[in-house]
Amino acid sequence: MPILTVKKERFWTLLGERLDDEELVNLLHDLALDVEEVSKEYFRVEYAPNRPDYSSPIGLARAAKGLLELEVGAPHYELQPSRTYIDVDPRLRNIRPYVVSAIIRGIKLDVDQLEEIITMQEDLHWILGRDRKKVAIGLHDLDAVKPPFHYIAVKGREARFTPLGYWREMTLEEILEKHEKGVQYAHIVKGKPYYPLIVDSRYEVLSFPPIINSTLTELSEETKNIFIEITG
Known part of the structure; x- marks a missing residue:
């Protein structure tokens, strides 16, 4: 199973709010993540291969914001026709x-x-x-x-x-x-x-x-x- 290491300050910035360690661990469990380690500076989680969006702090924060109802719905990206091939x-x-x-x-x-x-x-x-x-x-x-x-x-x-x-x-x-x-x-x-x-x-x-x-x-x-x- 893949393991992701996330710096707390980076996660707080992406999430838009700060959590204490107990709140963080509960949130990670609610996201179906196995918590490997929580330190002062970072945390490490193991995630299932069927959640490739958890392969980066951005994807993890997006899922967390949805669960906490801070930001819901899929992100929208504007695509332009390609000028190369x-x-x-x-x-x-x-x-x-x-x-x-x-x-x-x-x-x-x-x-x-x-x-x-x-x-x-x-x-x-x-x-x-x-x-x-x-x-x-x-x-x-x-x-x-x-x-x-x-x-x-x-x-x-x-x-x-x-x-x-x-x-x-x-x-x-x-x-x-x-x-x-x-x-x-x-x-x-x-x-x-x-x-x-x-x-x-x-x-x-x-x-x-x-x-x-x-x-x-x-x-x-x-x-x-x-x-x-x-x-x-």
Whole structure:
């Protein structure tokens, strides 16, 4: 079962009010959460995989506000028609054929929010993605690349890029053999005639799904626009 760690001050800000520890524990139990720990600074809860909205403090606070009748109803987001696209290489049909994407513009991120996003991403990989086998999520700094995007099929030594957590360019084969994430998830793509790769209009690499993203599009506190891609 996944476990979420939430800083109390962050939760109070999202909730819009403060609770003492007894009130907090009762609220968490009412939300069907198993309370692992409550400290002065944070609390840790275990949540069921059928509640992926609990994978972030924002989702947890939204559910709590509904239960406390502070704010009810589903949130509303305004969506605009896309001005970009991803074209898909037909050779991926029997390898990893599906890709969807979205763009979020005009955001502000701090260190804590970046940590929350990454934690949520990894939990969703496990909860919904069957440890990336069925679904993998990539988050990218949109301003580092140039749309439109291409989801292409390549051989293991045909492309190279600098993966997250590394200091030099590597071929896809090298990533699968030497990079921590490559070794961990190589079994998903090994033995396939091609490997999937997401590139921009200049063929700069964004992602080698479901293995690792490129350092080129790593999120930071300076990120203002995010490109999300989900493959499966």
